[in-house]
Every structure is written in C-alpha cells, then in structure tokens.
Amino acid sequence: MDLFREHRSAYLAQARQVVYEQSPDWDLSAGLEALPESQRDLVRELAWFYDNLGALVTHGVVDIDPVSGYLGGSVISVWERLEPLVQAERAKRARNDLPDPNRWQEYFENLYHLVREMPAEKARAGTHLWRLARL
Numbered sequence: 625m626d627l628f629r630e631h632r633s634a635y636l637a638q639a640r641q642v643v644y645e646q647s648p649d650w651d652l653s654a655g656l657e658a659l660p661e662s663q664r665d666l667v668r669e670l671a672w673f674y675d676n677l678g679a680l681v682t683h684g685v686v687d688i689d690p691v692s693g694y695l696g697g698s699v700i701s702v703w704e705r706l707e708p709l710v711q712a713e714r715a716k717r718a719r720n721d722l723p724d725p726n727r728w729q730e731y732f733e734n735l736y737h738l739v740r741e742m743p744a745e746k747a748r749a750g751t752h753l754w755r756l757a758r759l
Contacts, residue, residue, distance in 0.1 A: 678731030
C-alpha cells in the first residue's frame, strides 16, 4: 500500500507530469545531465521508484498483477519516454568505466516488459473479484 501511496504523492505526480509534458523537448541522448536541475531530480526519483518497484516484482516480493492493474499504464508510458535517456546514461557509465553500467534502471526496464506481458486490463480481469465489463 505504501508503494501505491508514494506513486500518488504530489512529488511523483509532478514528476510524471514533467515527463509527459516536457520530455519531448529534452535532448535525451545526453542523459540526465541535459535536463534542467529541478527536472533532473524529479526524473531521477521517478525512475528510481519504478526501478525499486521492478526489483520487488522481479524477486517475488510484490505480485505483478496489482502493480500492472493499478500502475501499468504509467510504467509503460514513462519507460517509453525515458528509454532514450536510460540508454544514454548507460553508455555514459560505460565510457566512464563504471562497473556493470547496463544495470542502471534494469529493474525498471524489466518491469516494463512484465507489464507488457500482463497488461492492466488482463491483470484486473484475471482476478475473480473483478466485476466491471471491459468496454
């Protein structure tokens, strides 16, 4: 429940809004450094949230169904907007000889693929307690 509460927080809501509205104007090929500082912090925190959530799902601490059913759309849309930035950050980390640079946001990326395999509609409809008809 705390994960859902954190996702609804004003801070992460603002972060999602910044990603949705302003990412088309960013040069994502430069990674995080290209973002204005105030936006950089928001984007980093949002990406870390999804990365941490992805770790919990990947290791079976949290089930994918409620995550996808409730947050799946956000996971997909944020990843698809930020993937070029993640790839640029990984490349930058590789150039700087940081250990295992491809691990940066790897759980977030994996969460994206898990949600694509278990879309929100399927996750909700798969529970015996779902009563709403799909439109």
